[in-house]
Amino acid sequence: MEVYGTAVASRLMLGTAQYPSPQVLAEAFRRSGAGIATVSVRRESGGEKAGAAFWELARGLGVAILPNTAGCHSVKEAVTTAHMARELFDTPWIKLEVIGHADTLQPDPFGLVEAARILVEDGFQVFPYTTEDVVLADRLLSAGCEVLMPWGAPIGTGLGLTNVYGLRTLRAQFPDVPMVVDAGLGLPSQAAQAMEMGFDAVLLNTAVAKAGDPAAMADGFARAVEAGRLAFEADPMEPRDMAAPSTPVIGKAFLE
Numbered sequence: 001m002e003v004y005g006t007a008v009a010s011r012l013m014l015g016t017a018q019y020p021s022p023q024v025l026a027e028a029f030r031r032s033g034a035g036i037a038t039v040s041v042r043r044e045s046g047g048e049k050a051g052a053a054f055w056e057l058a059r060g061l062g063v064a065i066l067p068n069t070a071g072c073h074s075v076k077e078a079v080t081t082a083h084m085a086r087e088l089f090d091t092p093w094i095k096l097e098v099i100g101h102a103d104t105l106q107p108d109p110f111g112l113v114e115a116a117r118i119l120v121e122d123g124f125q126v127f128p129y130t131t132e133d134v135v136l137a138d139r140l141l142s143a144g145c146e147v148l149m150p151w152g153a154p155i156g157t158g159l160g161l162t163n164v165y166g167l168r169t170l171r172a173q174f175p176d177v178p179m180v181v182d183a184g185l186g187l188p189s190q191a192a193q194a195m196e197m198g199f200d201a202v203l204l205n206t207a208v209a210k211a212g213d214p215a216a217m218a219d220g221f222a223r224a225v226e227a228g229r230l231a232f233e234a235d236p237m238e239p240r241d242m243a244a245p246s247t248p249v250i251g252k253a254f255l256e
C-alpha cells in the first residue's frame, strides 16, 4: 500500500493513547507489526516534560509517525496543531481531525474541508478523519487530500462498522483512493470485515489499549487485517438467496 508516494508495509495502524504503561504500548506495537503510529500532538503537549518523554517513546517505536490533531474543534486550532506537529516530528503527514459534535465526536465537514485546503496549500500531506459521506469525500479530494480516513463508528465506541452500506458506497465511488477505516473498531472481526470490503488499511486505538491484554489483542488485529486483505484479494463469491448444492449429484450411485 502507498500513501503520498510512501510504501507502507503493514495495513494496520495503531494509536498511542490510553495504554496502561509505556512498556505495554511498546509490546503491543511489536506484536501488531504496525507500520504507522498516530500520535496526538495536542493531548500530549499538556505538560512539557511529559510531552518530551512521550515524543521520545513514539520515535523509539521504530515506525512511521502520523501526528494527529485529535481534540481540535476549530479550523484554527487544527491548523496550529498541524504546524506544531510538523516541527516536532519533521514530517509533512498530518491526520486531520476537526471535531464538530461533542457527543459523537463527529467530524465537522465544513471545518475539515477548510482546514484540509489550508494545510495542503501549506505543503502538508493530509489524512482527513471523515465520515462515509461521498460528497464530503469528493470535496476533500478536490482540496488536495490523496487519502481518506472514514470512520467505522464514533471514536472509542468499539461498535464496528455501523454503516456498512455507506462505507461500501464510498469504497465503490472512489476505487483508486487509498482509504483507511479509522475509529470505532472494537474487535478483530470488524477489522477483517473492513478489509474484506476492500479498504486499504485500518487505524485503531481504544480496542487495543483498553483490552485486558493489549499485546495479545494487537496480535489478533494484525492477523485479522491480514486475513481480511487476503480474502479481498482472493475475489470472494457473491452471496445469493437461492440454495445451491455444493456437492454435485451427477454420477451419484443410487441404491434403491
Ligand SMILES: CC(=O)[C@@H](O)[C@H](O)COP(=O)(O)O
Binding pocket: 014, 015, 016, 017, 038, 068, 070, 154, 155, 156, 157, 158, 182, 183, 184, 185, 203, 204, 205, 206, 207
Ligand atoms: C488515535 C486516534 O487517532 C483516534 O482519534 C482514532 O480515531 C482511533 O479511534 P478508536 O480509539 O475508536 O480506535
